[in-house]
Amino acid sequence: MATQIAATLYNKLSEDFKHKRFSPEEAKDAVYALREKSFEQFAEKGFPSIKNEDWKYTNLVSFLKDDLQTEVLAHDYNEVSPATVKQYFIEGLDAHTLVLINGELNVSLSTFHGDGTVSIQAISSAVDTPDYLPYIGKEVDVKHNSLAALNSALFKDGLFIEVKANGVVDKPLHIIHLNCSASGIFLQPRHLVVVHKNAVLNIVETFANIHEESVVWLNSVTEVYVEENAQVNHYVLQSGQVNTRMVNHTEITQKKHSLYNNYTATLPGADLVRNNLNVNLVDNNTETHLFGLYMGAGHQLIDNHSTVDHRKPNCFSNEHYKGILAGNAKAVFNGKVFVRQEAQKTNAFQQNNNLLLSDKAVVDSKPQLEIFADDVKCSHGSTIGQFSKEALFYLQSRGISEASARGLLVQAFAFDVVNKFKLAPVREHIEKQITHNLEQWFK
Amino acid sequence: MLTIKNLHAQVEEKKILKGINLQVNAGEVHAIMGPNGSGKSSLASVLAGRQNFEVTEGSALLEDKDLLDLSPEDRAREGLFLAFQYPVEIPGVSNINFLKTALNEIRAYKGLQPLDARSFLALTRERQKLVEFDAQFTNRSLNEGFSGGEKKRNEIFQLAMLEPKLSILDETDSGLDIDALRIVSNGVNKLRSANNAFILITHYQRLLDYIVPDFVHVLYDGRIIRSGTKELALELEERGYDWLKEEVALQGQL
Numbered sequence: 246m247a248t249q250i251a252a253t254l255y256n257k258l259s260e261d262f263k264h265k266r267f268s269p270e271e272a273k274d275a276v277y278a279l280r281e282k283s284f285e286q287f288a289e290k291g292f293p294s295i296k297n298e299d300w301k302y303t304n305l306v307s308f309l310k311d312d313l314q315t316e317v318l319a320h321d322y323n324e325v326s327p328a329t330v331k332q333y334f335i336e337g338l339d340a341h342t343l344v345l346i347n348g349e350l351n352v353s354l355s356t357f358h359g360d361g362t363v364s365i366q367a368i369s370s371a372v373d374t375p376d377y378l379p380y381i382g383k384e385v386d387v388k389h390n391s392l393a394a395l396n397s398a399l400f401k402d403g404l405f406i407e408v409k410a411n412g413v414v415d416k417p418l419h420i421i422h423l424n425c426s427a428s429g430i431f432l433q434p435r436h437l438v439v440v441h442k443n444a445v446l447n448i449v450e451t452f453a454n455i456h457e458e459s460v461v462w463l464n465s466v467t468e469v470y471v472e473e474n475a476q477v478n479h480y481v482l483q484s485g486q487v488n489t490r491m492v493n494h495t496e497i498t499q500k501k502h503s504l505y506n507n508y509t510a511t512l513p514g515a516d517l518v519r520n521n522l523n524v525n526l527v528d529n530n531t532e533t534h535l536f537g538l539y540m541g542a543g544h545q546l547i548d549n550h551s552t553v554d555h556r557k558p559n560c561f562s563n564e565h566y567k568g569i570l571a572g573n574a575k576a577v578f579n580g581k582v583f584v585r586q587e588a589q590k591t592n593a594f595q596q597n598n599n600l601l602l603s604d605k606a607v608v609d610s611k612p613q614l615e616i617f618a619d620d621v622k623c624s625h626g627s628t629i630g631q632f633s634k635e636a637l638f639y640l641q642s643r644g645i646s647e648a649s650a651r652g653l654l655v656q657a658f659a660f661d662v663v664n665k666f667k668l669a670p671v672r673e674h675i676e677k678q679i680t681h682n683l684e685q686w687f688k
Numbered sequence: 689m690l691t692i693k694n695l696h697a698q699v700e701e702k703k704i705l706k707g708i709n710l711q712v713n714a715g716e717v718h719a720i721m722g723p724n725g726s727g728k729s730s731l732a733s734v735l736a737g738r739q740n741f742e743v744t745e746g747s748a749l750l751e752d753k754d755l756l757d758l759s760p761e762d763r764a765r766e767g768l769f770l771a772f773q774y775p776v777e778i779p780g781v782s783n784i785n786f787l788k789t790a791l792n793e794i795r796a797y798k799g800l801q802p803l804d805a806r807s808f809l810a811l812t813r814e815r816q817k818l819v820e821f822d823a824q825f826t827n828r829s830l831n832e833g834f835s836g837g838e839k840k841r842n843e844i845f846q847l848a849m850l851e852p853k854l855s856i857l858d859e860t861d862s863g864l865d866i867d868a869l870r871i872v873s874n875g876v877n878k879l880r881s882a883n884n885a886f887i888l889i890t891h892y893q894r895l896l897d898y899i900v901p902d903f904v905h906v907l908y909d910g911r912i913i914r915s916g917t918k919e920l921a922l923e924l925e926e927r928g929y930d931w932l933k934e935e936v937a938l939q940g941q942l
Binding site: 633634635636638639640641642643644645646647649650653654656657658659660661 | 759770775780781791794850
């Protein structure tokens with residue numbers, strides 16, 4: 246083992262793996278093989294360093310220095326009440342609420358426990374479910390993602406959502422991820438969503454910390470399997486405080502004629518947000534839309550890495566990410582599109598636009614296309630710009646203050662992505678958050 | 689209403705305005721003409737507060753306030769309006785939201801309550817008619833995808849909504865076809881009153897057939913070299929600017 250980033254945490258996690266939970270005797274843990282294979286990868290590679298091309302612009306060293314616990318005691322979060330949960334509802338959103346505390350499904354705070362269409366359970370209790378083992382870890386590349394490997398080795402709990410064939414879940418599932426620990430914590434939730442043939446599911450994920458002052462490190466992995474002709478709309482609204490660090494690995498696998506839409510909004514707050522969004526198009530005639538908005542200020546670092554892997558013919562994918570950066574914020578966009586040799590008639594589009602509001606904000610934008618087929622339509626582009634002085638003057642010349650004018654222009658910039666968020670209450674919630682943050686920035 | 693005295697301005701080191709004097713009274717319409725590059729649009733920009741212009745001397749009072757001390761938004765709130773030669777397209781900002789923001793910020797400056805939704809809508813409907821605009825335009829993004837004529841009509845629509853004291857129309861007639869020119873001019877004529885004033889910057893006599901000015905000024909090389917009534921515009925149409933330039937050159941020699 247060469248020099249290790251965050252040696253203390255690395256050692257603690259190694260101890261966890263060796264001694265605490267997952268001894269080979271625990272045959273009950275049917276994913277042991279996955280855990281063992283994954284831990285080998287993590288043990289060998291450790292936390293990613295900037296020498297790794299995928300982490301070139303995101304240095305984790307300073308985010309891993311704190312003394313972090315890998316386990317939270319239950320009495321730490323007894324304080325969370327239904328009233329606490331209520332404040333994280335989205336105004337006007339008619340949804341089934343699922344509450345997770347430190348990655349564990351809390352049945353009493355959740356308002357929905359599944360029905361004939363959709364089953365909802367803790368992933369820790371899913372081992373005996375027939376559809377668990379064939380899916381868990383199937384498409385996650387632990388060899389090249391050491392953090393996903395770490396999660397795969399050590400995940401303790403999370404959600405397992407399964408929608409039956411032909412099932413249309415009547416309301417969106419609003420998953421509220423609450424983090425609650427008085428001391429610094431390193432959490433590794435794992436979620437698995439399987440949407441069977443012809444089924445439809447809307448998911449809205451939001452995040453909140455109960456103890457805003459303590460460090461919360463989330464290393465989560467979510468796998469979504471969209472089976473033939475199924476549809477998933479997946480909203481991820483990220484927020485947090487200084488001391489919130491999240492690495493979110495989302496692995497999507499799409500079958501024939503399926504549709505997957507991802508809407509990610511990263512709002513100001515968290516120190517570090519790294520999203521790895523990978524979409525595997527393993528069958529033909531699929532459709533995928535990835536829309537992202539990220540807003541950063543202070544010393545935030547927001548890193549969006551996506552991969553769309555066109556493996557089969559006649560698939561359509563479109564990705565549009567927009568970023569607004571103030572203060573000393575830094576953003577990274579790295580979008581890879583692979584079009585494999587077999588994937589003829591692929592349509593793949595990708596666009597990243599950034600608006601810098603300060604001289605010190607930084608963006609590293611890297612769109613990447615790798616095409617091995619010869620009959621495809623692909624495009625990608627990236628822009629980084631500042632306010633148009635002429636537009637600002639035009640608005641001011643109509644009596645609009647400079648601060649409001651800047652606000653209007655930022656809203657306008659965000660518009661064509663935010664407007665794509667189909668659930669109106671979610672869209673309005675984000676618009677409000679944008680306005681609120683701009684008022685803070687420009688006051 | 690507007691009193692400009694000995695106004696000098698430059699862009700970087702280049703002197704653009706070299707001592708403008710102009711008095712515009714309430715109820716009057718003034719036309720400013722002149723060859724390309726004489727400083728007409730620069731005068732409009734300096735009055736509205738465009739950033740890259742530096743005023744080196746002089747004053748410009750709107751009633752008793754020196755515009756030159758104010759931010760662009762405060763100039764607008766004091767009652768100045770510039771109809772842009774090239775209105776800016778701002779995708780994502782709806783025309784209506786933009787107007788509501790502008791109107792209410794101006795009202796707040798004057799210590800008035802914001803207009804409620806119903807009154808705002810009623811006002812919008814009424815003023816749209818002035819420029820034969822329909823609701824479709826007002827709901828679209830600000831100037832996005834508008835034709836040249838639509839953009840200019842939108843400028844006059846904004847003028848009608850904000851009810852400024854002094855309006856400067858910077859080449860509002862350029863790029864307009866006959867119908868659009870008629871619509872824009874009718875709009876302006878309906879808005880003329882004893883309490884407001886207009887400055888029309890134009891290259892063409894044609895606009896002045898529709899909006900008849902009380903005074904015509906010729907701007908050349910950063911100065912007003914000739915002022916007269918509407919007949920001056922007709923003379924310019926016929927003779928061009930060379931005879932005036934020659935006169936200036938002769939005076940320079942004396």
